[in-house]
Amino acid sequence: MKEATLLKIALICSLVGLVALYFISTKIEIKDYKPNILNKNVGDDVKLNGVVTKITDSGSAVFIDVNQQNPVTVVLFTDDDKLKLHDGDNVEVIGEVQEYKGRNEIIAQKIRVTG
Amino acid sequence: MFLEILIAIVLGCLMGVVTGLTPGLHINLVALILFSISPFLLGYTNVIAVASFIIAMSITHTFADFISATYLGAPADDTALAVLPAHRMLLEGMGHEAVKLAVIGSLLCLILTVVLSPLLIFIVPIIFAYLKDYIGWILLAVVVFMILREENANKKFWAFAVAALSGILGLVVFNVPNLKDPLLPMLSGLFGVSVLLLSLTQKTSLPVQRTTEMIKVKTKDMAKALSSGIFSGSLVSIFPGLGPAQAAVVAGQVVGKIEVAAYLVLVGGINTVSMILSLITLFTIEKARNGSIIVVQQLLQNINLNILVLFMSAALVAGGIATFFTLYTSKVFSSIMNRLNYSMLSIGIIAFIGLMVLYFSGIVGFLILIIATFIGLIPNIVDVSRSNSMACLLVPIILVNLI
Known part of the structure; x- marks a missing residue:
């Protein structure tokens, strides 16, 4: 696997993780x-x-x-x-x-x- | 909350690179230190952010520790079996390729495990219930198989001798009272210092390290490596006492003959898979299988599905960041290697390992390092597989499970 391909996969992985993290973190707010x-x-x-x-x-x-x-x-x-x-x-x-x-x-x- | 967790993940990744590069600095030690200062940290942030920091650090550590295994020849329990093939690639001018292969294994296994996690949530409790009484027999079969697969009777004898000596060393080491960090001197001697000493005796000079794309792994071997990595990493997360080193031995036998490059992909994936699946075992059977997850369990008491999904997302982000950090750091090491006298470097690394052992494990640890080094020299001299030395970890577990 070329390093450029590996870095692209890593970038996509991070972005998917960030999006999922954003949505799930709003559900875990401990309410007042x-x-x-x-x-x-x-x-x-x-x-x-x-x-x-x-x-x-x-x-x-x-x-x-x-x-x-x-x-x-x-x-x-x-x-x-x-x-x-x-x-x-x-x-x-x-x-x-x-x-x-x-x-x-x-x-x-x-x-x-x-x- | 999102911003706090994101900052925690980035800081965790930076810390993970530090722990991965430092031989002898185990992730569990850092996690325990964090737990002891968590009351202070919780004055500034929330418990989810602290747990995310630990997870990001642990994931990044599984990526970065191949750098010290490849360039410094200093193994940890999860990289012990990778040291020799990675070191060989370093001596061929392909140290960065070796690290890249391990990173491929870590990242792809991370993604596949997260994708398969809805299935694994159901399968893990079933596998645990079915296999937990047989793990001793399975490991015994692995040790016997490793000995029997040598080419001829003479090599089988020496494989048995290496396994027996390593097994006895392991039993002794794990029963020495007040010995801190027993794995450091034992694994450094068997898989680190012995390899470096052999390089010195062969008057090896390090060729120019290249960072161009040179190695292509066959698709079939890549698939075998990734699936074996996920399978073996699962075993680590399910069974207490089974470490990534033992799992790498099992994986090596299960997968059969694959090229060296694919083997590095396999070993790279095991510890990363184990970390992700430890989160799943914490959620499903409420058992923590490694130090970092134990600390997370202490912080959170229990985790629900939302928190599990959050941690998986944090792991994906950390895996992406860790890939960039690790490949960049490997290139830095590669360029440094080109300017160094390899013999002097090897002597320096041996001295550094010796000092680390003295600091963490004392004079008894140093003695163990010397004994383990002598045992570690045997496989190369008699031309048998170095994997037989893994009996140092397998034999104690076999005896605990069978007796």
């Missing part, structure tokens, strides 16, 4: 969570931005109240004693919406302090 729509997002992975208003550590889990339009409880399962979150921190939470005792809460996969 709007907690005033009750029970609509259970089971979905969502992203939530807000301010920490209360942190309760029960040992194996930490319950974090995040204030957005409405307060949302974020549950973080961790054994880490050195959780560096404080009241008033702006956070971005990525997790799965679950229902517990009639209320939606987010089981956190990632929490990032944004300010």
Whole structure:
């Protein structure tokens, strides 16, 4: 196979990959969570931005109240004693919406302090 | 998201060229380092972009590592069997052709595997369930077949001796406590330093390296090479403990006699196929079969069909970019080779491998390098196939599966 042919195949391969990547990446956007729509997002992975208003550590889990339009409880399962979150921190939470005792809460996969 | 992933892919490709060119720097080591710093990275980007970086780096590594195997004679586990034919081509002034053939195998096998992936998603779990209890017997049959296919009784004896010595070396190496990176000294000795020493004793001088189109592979041999590459790469991704080196041995026996150029295409494709199919096995049977995919699994926990398609797309983009990078880098190496004294270069590479082994594996690793080098000299002296030395990797797996 000539090198020019190989490079053309490589170029086509990259272009096809780019097009597919563009379309599929729009489907994988993690949607912003709007907690005033009750029970609509259970089971979905969502992203939530807000301010920490209360942190309760029960040992194996930490319950974090995040204030957005409405307060949302974020549950973080961790054994880490050195959780560096404080009241008033702006956070971005990525997790799965679950229902517990009639209320939606987010089981956190990632929490990032944004300010 | 698209832009983040694209930047991650380009950076991953650049990193993959670095890891591919550096003998002894294994892709799994880099992936583990990335995982350890992932909390820091995730402060700036998302987990999909980090995973795309790892995949792009891994794919590019499978393209670029033939450069160090060809020009430096420094093999990794996936390029060990390619070193001798690639080195021969280098000594004929066709080092760049050797790299190009491996790149053809990597790119075409990548494309074919992605195209066949909807079928493979169904087939992989079935093959795994059917063959998992027999892999030890299959590999034992491969070792026996390699010995028996030598021309006469004397060569069969020496093939057995090489296989036995290599097998014992492999068993010892994998059971030495606290030995880091055991493959580096063993494979470097068996397939790297021994080949370079033979070149030195034959007072070989390197001819001018040409980058013109010289080799044409017959269509039939190309088809055999690509299909064997996909088959063998699949075995690597399905069965734990089966590496690309062992798969290359199996492929070599399955495909029968093909020209050297087609063989390089085959070996080039195996590791690339294995990387793509590892994504499929992660999706279908939730098992990760190489270090990079283990890290992806740790980052994402589970992958759905959309994420699998995204990673396949990222692999296609990375494969295209890797082709350009690898061919360009090979031409640079080719022009550098033309200005160097080959004997001094060989001595320098042997010294470099020795220092790498001392650094990564310590004094015990250096001793293993010396022993492996002596064993690696035997096939050339008695004129038997160097593939018999692959028993160093096959025998430990056979024993684990059968005992």
